[in-house]
Structures are given as C-alpha cells and as structure tokens.
Amino acid sequence: MKFRLIQQQISHNTQSPIRVVEQTTGREVGWINRYLDREYVRRLADTSLCSYAYNLLHFVRWWESVHHTGDIRERDLTESTLLDYVKFQSSQQPRPSPSTINDRVAVADRAIHNEFPEAPCQIARGFHQAFLQRRPMGLGRPRMALSRMRVKVPKRNIVPLSVDEVARFWSSFRTTRDLAIVGLMLLQGLRSAEVLALNRDDVLPSEAQLRVRGKGNKFRFLPLAPETVQLLEHYLRLERPNPCSAALFVSLKGRARGARMTRAGFRSLFRHHRQTTKIQLANPHRFRHSFASDMIRAGMSLPALMQLMGHAGIQTTMIYVTVTPQDVYQQYARAVAQHIRPLPVTTS
Numbered sequence: 001m002k003f004r005l006i007q008q009q010i011s012h013n014t015q016s017p018i019r020v021v022e023q024t025t026g027r028e029v030g031w032i033n034r035y036l037d038r039e040y041v042r043r044l045a046d047t048s049l050c051s052y053a054y055n056l057l058h059f060v061r062w063w064e065s066v067h068h069t070g071d072i073r074e075r076d077l078t079e080s081t082l083l084d085y086v087k088f089q090s091s092q093q094p095r096p097s098p099s100t101i102n103d104r105v106a107v108a109d110r111a112i113h114n115e116f117p118e119a120p121c122q123i124a125r126g127f128h129q130a131f132l133q134r135r136p137m138g139l140g141r142p143r144m145a146l147s148r149m150r151v152k153v154p155k156r157n158i159v160p161l162s163v164d165e166v167a168r169f170w171s172s173f174r175t176t177r178d179l180a181i182v183g184l185m186l187l188q189g190l191r192s193a194e195v196l197a198l199n200r201d202d203v204l205p206s207e208a209q210l211r212v213r214g215k216g217n218k219f220r221f222l223p224l225a226p227e228t229v230q231l232l233e234h235y236l237r238l239e240r241p242n243p244c245s246a247a248l249f250v251s252l253k254g255r256a257r258g259a260r261m262t263r264a265g266f267r268s269l270f271r272h273h274r275q276t277t278k279i280q281l282a283n284p285h286r287f288r289h290s291f292a293s294d295m296i297r298a299g300m301s302l303p304a305l306m307q308l309m310g311h312a313g314i315q316t317t318m319i320y321v322t323v324t325p326q327d328v329y330q331q332y333a334r335a336v337a338q339h340i341r342p343l344p345v346t347t348s
Contacts, residue, residue, distance in 0.1 A: 003029060003060055003070060005053050016040035018053045020060065022070065029070045032056045035111035045217055047193060055107040062088055074116045081121035082109060086151065098151040105150075160290035161282060169282045172273050176235040177249060180228070181269075184210075185284055187225045189291035189309050191215075192284040196261055198248040203236075205229050214310035222308060292320035 002023035010017045016036040020029045060070050089101045173179050184190045202211040208224045244250050244258030306317040
C-alpha cells in the first residue's frame with residue numbers, strides 16, 4: 001500500500017485542501033486529514049500546512065511498513081512507538097538531519113494525540129506528573145514530554161558570504177528582476193518565501209517602504225534601501241510584463257509569462273548562478289545571514305534586528321550573530337578609546 005499527497009479544491013472552509021490518500025484507491029487516511037483540518041481551521045499558513053502533511057506522509061509510510069495498514073488503532077500504540085520511529089530514521093541512509101527528525105516526530109505526536117487523546121505513545125502523562133512533583137508550586141511553563149525524545153541538534157554556525165563572493169555572485173545576474181530579488185535578501189534580509197509572496201502593491205516606493213508577509217501571516221513594514229528602490233523601479237518599468245498577475249515577481253517568458261514565480265523556479269535560478277560562479281554557499285538563506293551579520297557589525301541593536309527579520313523572539317535572532325575574535329578585539333579597542341580615561345596622577 002502506498003500513500004501520496006494531493007491538493008484539491010476547497011469544498012468548505014473547515015476542510016484542508018491538502019490531503020493524504022492511498023495511492024491506488026484514493027481513500028483518505030482519516031486520522032491524518034482530520035489533524036490537517038484542525039490546523040487549517042486554526043488558519044495555519046499554507047506552507048506550514050504542506051510541511052505538516054509531508055511529515056505525516058513520511059510517518060504513515062513507516063507505520064504501514066510495520067503494521068501493514070495506514071490506519072492507526074489505539075491498541076497498536078505503545079510508549080515506544082515514537083522512539084521506534086526515531087530509531088528508524090536514524091538508521092536511514094542518507095540519515096535525515098536532527099531538525100528534520102524532530103519536526104517529523106513532533107507533528108506525528110500531535111496528530112496521534114489529536115486522534116487518541118489517551119494514547120500511551122510517548123510518556124506524556126508520566127512526564128508531566130514527574131515535572132509537577134519536582135515543581136510543587138507549579139511555577140513556570142510545563143515542558144512537553146517530547147523534549148525527552150528530541151535528537152540533539154548541533155549548533156548552527158553559518159559563515160556569511162565574503163564581500164568578494166557577494167560581488168561575484170551579484171555580477172552574474174543579467175535581468176533587473178533577478179537583481180531585485182537578490183537585493184531584497186541581501187539589503188533587506190527577506191526569506192525566500194517572503195520574496196515569492198510579495199505583491200505589486202506591497203511596494204511603496206514613495207515612502208521607501210515594503211510590506212512583507214512573514215511567518216504566521218504576520219505583516220511587517222521594512223524600510224527600503226535607496227539601491228533596492230532603484231532596482232525595483234527598473235524592474236517594474238522595464239521588465240515586468242503587462243498585463244500580469246498581482247504578484248511582484250513573475251515569470252518573464254514562456255507559457256507562464258506574467259504568473260507568480262514558483263518555488264521551483266526560484267530554486268532553479270539560484271542553482272544556475274551557483275554553478276556559473278562556483279560559489280556553492282550562495283543559497284538564499286546565506287544572503288539573509290549575511291544581511292544580519294552586516295547589520296550587527298554596523299552597530300544595529302538586537303531588538304531592532306529582530307523586528308527587521310520578523311523573528312518572534314530574540315533567541316532566534318541570536319542564531320544569526322557570529323562574533324569573531326577580530327570583532328571582539330575591535331569592539332574592545334573602541335570601548336576603551338571612548339570610555340576609559342587615564343587615572344589622575346597624584347602628587348605626594
């Protein structure tokens with residue numbers, strides 16, 4: 001039995017358009033789709049909903065290989081169910097990244113407990129009781145049982161692109177559309193999904209502002225650098241087809257001319273220029289990291305950078321901060337020069 005993910009027209013506003021079904025019969029995997037419906041009603045972003053569906057698709061394929069069915073029965077769930085799922089992923093070649101394993105297990109845990117609130121898989125009840133016994137006053141936020149199951153994720157240390165690498169990569173682009181896309185990530189720190197979601201009316205050139213829809217459908221307004229304004233104006237005036245969709249960045253040729261640029265087209269664009277310039281680290285998120293590093297070195301505060309990058313908490317912003325020994329030395333020398341005065345000489 002095989003399973004696949006499909007996207008259908010919405011029949012009513014309580015049903016997710018993304019469904020997981022059996023490959024041959026088209027029969028829905030009920031417990032998965034009921035969970036997707038619940039998340040859809042919560043107005044989860046489409047990208048998150050799709051990510052959850054793919055994670056659950058991976059889980060149900062593993063479940064079927066063990067139990068020979070995609071349906072989950074409560075009597076088949078044990079305290080080691082999700083631990084067995086982690087072991088299975090850890091034995092795969094190539095092995096998924098720790099963050100991928102954790103995401104898959106977290107979504108499977110929520111979907112199973114959405115279907116079977118009393119399910120014994122994991123050790124949720126025992127863990128929470130033990131936690132409250134250690135904290136009799138009930139202070140603090142109880143941690144989820146899943147924290148015991150998490151695979152350790154190595155600390156990310158993303159090295160930003162050098163000035164020379166940015167210049168070489170930048171010079172390989174020829175269209176003003178592509179230059180504007182790179183400019184928004186390099187000079188404004190946008191995520192690739194945020195760039196693709198931009199509409200024409202999100203650009204406010206007279207106010208040098210950009211309206212961005214970030215994660216969780218949260219909007220924020222960003223100041224536009226003069227160079228970015230110029231790139232956008234050149235693209236809108238010289239290359240953007242007329243008529244076309246409401247999207248800001250659209251396909252420039254072929255049958256899809258005027259339609260919103262797709263994620264596949266976006267990835268293909270960067271892949272082509274990485275091959276052309278031989279700069280293998282020039283991926284979209286690396287530009288966002290380079291932007292954050294440049295802002296920190298220019299003296300921007302972390303709270304301000306957090307707002308620019310659309311982070312919900314400052315801990316996420318801290319991931320992008322890379323402090324080298326040279327940075328420490330330069331900032332120390334600057335502080336000494338500004339705030340430390342020589343001691344007065346006393347005469348006896």
